[in-house]
Structures are given as C-alpha cells and as structure tokens.
Amino acid sequence: MANRADVAKLANVSVATVTNVLTGRKPVGDDLRNRVFAAASKLKYIPDSSAQRLASGVNKHIGVAVSEMTNLYHIEVIKGIEAYATEKGFAVSLFDLDSNAQDKFRLIASRRLGGIVNFVSDVYPDEYVQYFIQDNVVMMNFECEQSFRLDTVYSDGMAWLIRQAAKFGHKRAAFITTHEPRYMHLDTRIKTFCELRDECGFDTDESLIVGNDIGGKRTSEEIGYELTARLLDGGKKFTCLFCINDMTALGAMRAFHEYGLDIPGDVSVTGCDDISIGKYIFPSLTTLGFDKFVYGREIAKTIIDKIENPQLPYTHRSIESVPVYRNSLGPAKK
C-alpha cells in the first residue's frame, strides 16, 4: 500500500503538499499539483481513513443502531442512508441492538463514530447517550436535546384509513401492535384510533386493542400472527384489523388464512410503512407510506451536514405518512 510519503517522494514535494492538493483545501501551484496527481494515480494511492480520522478528528463513519433488522422498513431506510453517506465518502455500520446491548455500546463508542442514528424504540440507557454527547457524535432520533429528530407522523394518514373503514361499514375494528401494553397508548396510530372510534361509530371494546404481552424477542410478523390467532381463538368479533406495521399485518393475514377467513371479504387488514413487498403479497396490503429511500438520504444528509458544520443547530422535523390504498381493505361483511 502506497502512503502519502511515497506519493510525496515520487512527486518530489512534501507530504503536506500532497494533502493540500488531494483535499483541495489549500491552493497549490499548477506544477506541483500536476506532479502530485500523477504520482498518486501512478501509485494507485488511496488515503487511509483511520489515519485521516485520527489526525483530523472527524470520522466519516455513521452507525445505525437497529432493532429487528429483518423488518424491511428499516432496510429500506438504511438503503437511503447508505446511498447518501457513501456518496459523501462515509461508511455506514449496522449495530443490531436486539442482543448484547451493553457490549454493543462499547463497540460503538470505540469507533468514535461521526454520527449515529437510532432505530430502537426502547429508551436508551442515559449513560450511553451522555457518552455520545461528550464525544460530539451527531445523533439522530435519540430522545435528548442534542439530537436531531426526523419523525414520521402517522395521525392524518391513520385517520384517513380509519374513516375509510367506517365508510366501508365496519363497526367492530381491532388494533394490534408490537408495543408492550403499558406503552401502546403513547403511539399516535393507536391514539388516533382511540380518538376516532366514536366519530366512526366503532364499538369501543377495549379488549380489541391488543399490545404485545407475549414476552421474549419476537419479530413483528410473529407477534402479528400470535395476537391475531389469540383474538380469533378468543371468539372476538371484528371485521377490520389495523396493524401497527406491515410485518405485523403479514403475520395477521397468515392467521386469517389459516382460519379460513377471506381478506377483505370476511375481514379487512391494514398495515403501516408501505414496505416494498406490500404490493406483492396477497391480497395486496393497504398501508401508510412515504419514500423511505429519500427519508434515509435525508437522515444521512442531516447528520453529515452537521459533522462538516458543527455550528449547525439541532433541528426537529417530521415527514408525513400518507395512505396507500390497496386490496386488503374493503367493505364490511354484511
């Protein structure tokens, strides 16, 4: 591997000059500049990012703390983050916080990341957050002052879905979520559901809102399947099921199929996130969506802008999720 000294020697200049022409941060005379470029390309020189980070203090490395990696929602957003980040010369690493969160934290901290985005809904141990703040890592979607927020808002989209169900004549609607019961009423999707039940003439049977009390680590589709099967086994009557996300809806649909129920003939189903496979499954899934690739890019851009301009303020913005109407939502069964 060639290093800057090799390039400098071949070009017959100092290493500082090599840095200056390669980064373009300081003007360099034409002659020297050409010699440096020639030497660098002859030696196929590629700077060492660890050394750059150590000397400059800025780390072109973004971490993504994720839970439930196999949820396509996360992957689609991460794809956008990766796309923008790599365009800017940043690498992006995934940290699956579902296991060994403590060790994972040490690992993250040891990387001295330039930025980190949080996809984990559990509250973060404050100790970790403090460490990031102290280390000036640019944070996204952490629950603290020194963090950007780019939130998705579901309330209007969810309201549309609920009202549409009402128009279709549904009277008894259920809601299943991956949240633990004690936290579920904090979610805006569920809040919206509760608020609109009266207006829509839905039955207000509280046992139709079911949180994840299964325990253990499960995927959204597993939870969707189990909670739906339990509703059916319990003899609960409902003609429409709202699911907290698409993967959960997928699990719910499997349960309905196994019970011989037709979607949407016997029961309607909606999800949230508009994951890419939503239009491929059968029936295609009515959901709430937004451009996750663009969202990911915007996350990366926000972080990188701040890394490159530390004086930029932390901002809180949001992005609207809109209804995506497909076949899984239909008229209520007579």
Added chain:
Amino acid sequence: MANRADVAKLANVSVATVTNVLTGRKPVGDDLRNRVFAAASKLKYIPDSSAQRLASGVNKHIGVAVSEMTNLYHIEVIKGIEAYATEKGFAVSLFDLDSNAQDKFRLIASRRLGGIVNFVSDVYPDEYVQYFIQDNVVMMNFECEQSFRLDTVYSDGMAWLIRQAAKFGHKRAAFITTHEPRYMHLDTRIKTFCELRDECGFDTDESLIVGNDIGGKRTSEEIGYELTARLLDGGKKFTCLFCINDMTALGAMRAFHEYGLDIPGDVSVTGCDDISIGKYIFPSLTTLGFDKFVYGREIAKTIIDKIENPQLPYTHRSIESVPVYRNSLGPAKK
C-alpha cells in the same frame, strides 16, 4: 474523552502498561493491574479503534458488499455476520454495490478493512480484487485464489423439488431467474432442472426457461412479476413454476393472482432461500433452505479467525440447502 495517557497518569503507570493490562497480552503485576483497571473504569475509558488499527495494523472492521439490499436473504445472512462480528469486537459496514461501484470501491479501499464478504454475483473488476490482495484484506466468496469460499449447494435440494413436482403429475414446468440469459445456465439450480427434465418426463420446451432480459436495475420480485406475466401473456402453458429465489417467487405469485390463477390449484410455485416471510405469505412458499443466521456467523468466524491468525489457509467449504415443503407446491391440475 479519556485516552490512554489520562488512564496512565491517574494510575501512575506508563501508557505501555495500560495497553498491557487492557489487552492482557503481556503479564503485569497485580498492583499495577488493579490501579489500571480502577483508573480506566473511573474515567470510563474506551480505547479508540482508529488509533488501535493504525498502530497495530489490524482493522476490526468487516465490509459486506451487497447487491439488492432489500432481498431478505442477504439481510438474514448479514444479521448472522453482525452477531458474530460484534461479539468479537468487529464492526460491520454495508456497501451497496448496485450503484457507483467505482466510488464505492475507493471508499472500501480507504477503510483498510480487515475483511470483506462478497454478495454480488457480477464478476468483480480484477483491479479491485488485486488491491484487496495487496492490502491483505481477508476475502470471502470472491472468485480468486486468495479468498475463502463458503458456498451453498442447491443441486440435491433442487432435485428433490423437481422430482416432487413430477410425482405430483406436473408435465410442463417453467423456470424463471434473475440471471441474464447468457449466464443462467451456469447456475446449478437451472442445470439441475435441465438435467432432470427427461427423467421426470417434463416437456423440454426451452422457452420455458426464462432469464432476465429486462435490463436496468430491478428487484427480484419485480423481475419475477414481469417474467411470469410475460409467460402468461405469451400463452405459455405450464402447471409448475420454479423460481431462482423466494423474492422472485413472490413476484411470480402476484402475477398469478392477478391472472386469477389459484396456487397451487392451477399452478405450483417454488422459490429458494427460505426467507423468513416465506411461511407468512399466501399460500406459504415451498422452497430450499438452510440456517442463514448460522451461515452468516460462520462467514464472520472464518474471516476473523484468519485476521487473527494470518497463517491460516484459505478454505473452500459448502453448505447444503434442503427442501422446505409448504403449500405452494401441489398436485398438477388435471
């Protein structure tokens, strides 16, 4: 951020001693050791990985070059890689090679990765591979001498699927793949299909084997949908469709549903990879599978062992993919 000098000062020892106790590579007296541990924990000291990499030459960072990130097959394997790697203190970064491969390569090279795993089926530019070899990055699943290989073998599993279809009375079976037509016959799944057609009494109409001539960058499910729709539009008769992978099968199933065909009543479908949602979609998908999490862990272990013991030889191993029988494969329509 505390550094080794801070710890050394507080413990009243040299920085070398701090290194020695923290890494455990050299014996240190009890008294000093305790002082170092006490100082490190008091200062919440976490070593800087960039500095470690620069000084030691080993980079605890693994790259994954991936194509089609949203294919759950890749994600499930990557989850295994991440799990093992982080246990060993390695970070893992994703590089989506679907776009800007050239820039992406510079980025990868600049990281001086410890290891890199290749999930891209296109042949790699030799220039890049040479660079990795020269830089001693441990490679997995690259097409060269200095790379590990951990391949999945599909031939036996595929043969089982094909014979099962024959037992079910299928006479005309089609095969769709995401490979370009000119490369498709290199794939063992397609080879097996071609070899068994006679034995199974299948029609040997070559136009029933269709490669991806659509062009442009598409996802597997898009390709599956389009190729299947084209077969149907073209009036091709077949009662069984083998798909190169599960995502492709998902697209194919969507096409069948839209054409009002029942699966498996009118047409049977099989995939490959056994992605986690395969049992949730409707009908559940018959496929070929193996434990992708374990596979990912094994990939990471192989790479990390070699990073830590460079004298270890490159090995070529393989892992068998076995049939996973579900509802999408059934008796041929009379």
Added chain:
DNA sequence: CTGAAAGCGCTTACAG
C-alpha cells in the same frame, strides 16, 4: 515485570 521511545499515516498550525 516496567517504561521511554519510535512509529502507524495522516492533518494542522506555523514559518518562510
């Protein structure tokens, strides 16, 4: 067992 020193490959004031 312990520590002073050189070195990894860069960047960043600083001087010229």
Added chain:
DNA sequence: CTGAAAGCGCTTACAG
C-alpha cells in the same frame, strides 16, 4: 505557494 514539525491515540520492539 511550500515545507518542516508536532500531534492524533494507540502498539510494539527494545532496554532495563
């Protein structure tokens, strides 16, 4: 515009 030098935070011979 150009370059010599210090420094980023570690590890690794080397000497004691």
